[in-house]
Amino acid sequence: MADHDPAVSAHAARLRGVRRTFAGRQVLAGVDLTIARGEFVALLGRSGSGKSTLLRLLAGLDFPDAHSPDHDTPVPGFPDRGSRAQSSRNQSSRNHRGYGSARVDGASTRVDLDRDATDIETREPDGEARGQRSPTVERTPHLTSAPDRPGTVDVPGRVSVAFQDARLLPWRRVAHNVRLGLRRPDADEVVERALDEVGLTGHRDAWPLTLSGGEAQRVSLARALVREPDLLLLDEPFGALDALTRLSMHRLVLQLWQHHAPAVLLVTHDVDEALTLADRVLVLADGRIAAEHAIPLSRPRRRADLTELRALVLDHLGVSGRVVA
Amino acid sequence: MSLSTAGALARPGNAVSAGPGAAPRRRARLPDLRRWISPLALVVAWQLASAAGVLPADKLAAPLTVLRSAVDLAASGELGDAFVVSVSRVAVGFALGAAVGVLLGAVAGLSRWGEVLLDPPVQMLRTLPFLGLIPLLILWFGIGEAPKVALVALGVAFPLYLNVHAGIRAVDGRLLEAAEVLGFTRWERLRHVVAPAAVPQGLVGLRQGLGAAWLSLIIGEQVNADAGLGYLINIARDFLRTDVIVVGLLVYAALGLLTDAVVRLVERRVLRWRTTTRR
Numbered sequence: 001m002a003d004h005d006p007a008v009s010a011h012a013a014r015l016r017g018v019r020r021t022f023a024g025r026q027v028l029a030g031v032d033l034t035i036a037r038g039e040f041v042a043l044l045g046r047s048g049s050g051k052s053t054l055l056r057l058l059a060g061l062d063f064p065d066a067h068s069p070d071h072d073t074p075v076p077g078f079p080d081r082g083s084r085a086q087s088s089r090n091q092s093s094r095n096h097r098g099y100g101s102a103r104v105d106g107a108s109t110r111v112d113l114d115r116d117a118t119d120i121e122t123r124e125p126d127g128e129a130r131g132q133r134s135p136t137v138e139r140t141p142h143l144t145s146a147p148d149r150p151g152t153v154d155v156p157g158r159v160s161v162a163f164q165d166a167r168l169l170p171w172r173r174v175a176h177n178v179r180l181g182l183r184r185p186d187a188d189e190v191v192e193r194a195l196d197e198v199g200l201t202g203h204r205d206a207w208p209l210t211l212s213g214g215e216a217q218r219v220s221l222a223r224a225l226v227r228e229p230d231l232l233l234l235d236e237p238f239g240a241l242d243a244l245t246r247l248s249m250h251r252l253v254l255q256l257w258q259h260h261a262p263a264v265l266l267v268t269h270d271v272d273e274a275l276t277l278a279d280r281v282l283v284l285a286d287g288r289i290a291a292e293h294a295i296p297l298s299r300p301r302r303r304a305d306l307t308e309l310r311a312l313v314l315d316h317l318g319v320s321g322r323v324v325a
Numbered sequence: 326m327s328l329s330t331a332g333a334l335a336r337p338g339n340a341v342s343a344g345p346g347a348a349p350r351r352r353a354r355l356p357d358l359r360r361w362i363s364p365l366a367l368v369v370a371w372q373l374a375s376a377a378g379v380l381p382a383d384k385l386a387a388p389l390t391v392l393r394s395a396v397d398l399a400a401s402g403e404l405g406d407a408f409v410v411s412v413s414r415v416a417v418g419f420a421l422g423a424a425v426g427v428l429l430g431a432v433a434g435l436s437r438w439g440e441v442l443l444d445p446p447v448q449m450l451r452t453l454p455f456l457g458l459i460p461l462l463i464l465w466f467g468i469g470e471a472p473k474v475a476l477v478a479l480g481v482a483f484p485l486y487l488n489v490h491a492g493i494r495a496v497d498g499r500l501l502e503a504a505e506v507l508g509f510t511r512w513e514r515l516r517h518v519v520a521p522a523a524v525p526q527g528l529v530g531l532r533q534g535l536g537a538a539w540l541s542l543i544i545g546e547q548v549n550a551d552a553g554l555g556y557l558i559n560i561a562r563d564f565l566r567t568d569v570i571v572v573g574l575l576v577y578a579a580l581g582l583l584t585d586a587v588v589r590l591v592e593r594r595v596l597r598w599r600t601t602t603r604r
Contacts, residue, residue, distance in 0.1 A: 059506055160506070167503040171521040171598045180517055181507040207598045223507070 009156040012037050012231040012263030013058055017150035019065045019287075020053055027053045028064070029287030037230065040257055040264045042274035045284035046317060051267045054284065055235050057153050058265065059161045064151050157230025160223075160262075164236040166216040168208040168223075175204040178223045187226075194222040197259075198252060214245035218252065225260060232262040238273065250277060254299060271313050275306045283316040291316040386568035394568040395575075403557065408576065410553040411542060414470065415580075418477025419538050425478070426485030426534065427527075433486070434493025434523070435515075447486055455479045456544050463548070473545035480537030488530025492523030524595060532588050539581045 013035040020028040027050040035041050045051045056062040168177045179191045195201050198218040208216060217237050224232055234253070238246045254277060257264055268274055274281050275295060283291040293313065297305055368388050374380045375387030382390065398404035429447065432439035458479065462472035496519050504514045546555020554573045561569035 061502055061505060161503075163499070163503065165499065167499055169500060169517060169521070171524075172517060181504070181509045181513060207600060209598065210600060227507070 014154040040279045042266045042278035160229035161233045162220045162237045166220040198222045234266040383565045390568045391571045395572045407557045418474040422478035422481030426482035430486040430489025476541045476545040480541035481534040484533035485530040492526030496522040
């Protein structure tokens with residue numbers, strides 16, 4: 001376990017030759033990606049390029065294809081993982097409510113896939129024990145025995161996600177939404193502080209349906225941050241917002257990132273957003289990381305300094321940047 | 326009276342000045358009194374027809390006669406006794422049927438195996454006209470309280486089962502996914518995601534079930550009852566007392582309306598998160 005202690009690991013996430021196939025279509029065709037601790041990475045790609053698939057793998061909501069047979073060595077405690085995961089995969093690609101969770105449990109690893117979304121009866125046979133374990137460990141979707149093996153997703157620390165459609169529980173008030181699932185004695189204070197940070201103290205008792213899109217996203221950010229993630233996954237969280245709200249959200253995200261220092265993976269199709277915010281911009285195309293650019297500029301950035309890079313990235317995305325600009 | 330009428334008529338102007346948030350609430354508080362004109366006219370016409378002898382009393386008693394016998398029945402305690410008997414039949418039958426319906430619906434909704442095993446027989450039984458089961462229920466339970474309670478329970482159980490089951494199955498998968506990422510325990514997921522998501526549909530089932538409960542009671546009480554509102558009505562039929570029959574029917578109607586109002590009150594309370602007006 002020691003080499004996966006987030007305090008010791010140099011990276012917040014590492015993918016090696018990760019593939020993912022849906023119904024015969026290979027969405028990810030061998031992705032290699034390392035995100036350093038505290039690094040802000042933006043992932044660009046056209047619609048359907050596999051951005052969200054990659055994010056779901058990192059979030060532990062989905063699992064990579066079993067790696068190719070020539071690398072296949074038995075995994076301690078779960079000898080038939082490959083075949084099991086494969087058969088489950090077919091199920092979950094057919095059924096979009098397919099569900100998966102992985103748990104790292106000492107030396108043995110068990111992968112539970114192929115469960116109905118609401119099937120609480122069979123879903124977690126040992127839910128009691130699960131509650132006592134640290135959430136860091138139980139949701140980490142990697143194999144303890146071989147983090148560097150091809151086809152693995154290694155996320156050593158805590159992960160939080162802010163989804164594009166905030167996904168707040170509409171029947172729980174704002175503060176309750178942020179607090180739910182948080183297991184620590186000072187949860188109430190932490191929630192208050194987080195709501196204060198995103199500027200929503202006045203809305204703590206509001207119903208989510210009364211919030212604007214931007215407010216809902218700020219609640220979603222607060223909910224992700226109170227979990228003190230080592231890796232914060234942002235799945236196009238500003239996509240549905242108007243331009244002005246988006247700008248203020250950018251500022252807020254940078255502020256929160258600088259204050260809490262998680263590694264961030266921002267999935268977006270907005271090139272300007274990616275260039276304004278990230279340390280490093282990746283372009284996903286044809287199931288692989290097709291291009292990568294470090295942006296060693298200080299923030300806040302001026303648009304003029306980014307013109308050349310913008311054109312370059314747009315080129316990678318198959319859009320002629322020079323004509324647009 | 327005239328004051329509130331004026332308020333209702335002045336409503337459009339008020340709504341504009343009070344802003345979008347205040348308007349719907351104000352509208353709900355002030356019933357439109359004009360809607361009472363035609364029902365009252367019908368009652369008056371009924372009374373006149375009875376007084377003129379167009380409506381003979383052995384076909385339909387006059388409204389005033391109905392009112393008088395209602396007072397008499399209430400004063401003698403007959404109506405109260407019948408009321409208590411009938412209401413307790415519905416209460417016990419409803420409690421039994423609701424417990425079974427919700428329990429089976431929850432099991433079928435939450436567990437794949439539960440659905441596979443429970444849903445087919447329940448769907449098959451549902452196609453039986455349950456009111457047609459009276460002869461069997463009498464053979465099974467005799468002619469006491471049991472067949473009447475069982476009939477009410479049957480009427481309640483099916484709509485609740487169907488709606489609770491459907492409500493749980495319709496839970497938004499994206500919210501379950503969020504719960505997954507947030508590290509909810511099984512209990513938290515059930516309590517904060519699945520159950521609240523199923524409540525609106527469950528309340529639809531509750532209203533349908535209550536409607537079925539009153540219907541079952543009325544039918545059940547027509548068949549060899551020795552107490553209750555149905556008994557009162559049957560005796561009145563033997564003596565051509567149409568006034569008492571109408572009193573019984575009005576009490577049934579009032580009870581149905583009352584329980585529906587209670588459910589609506591519960592709905593407004595439980596579903597208050599559904600407000601779409603911004604603060």
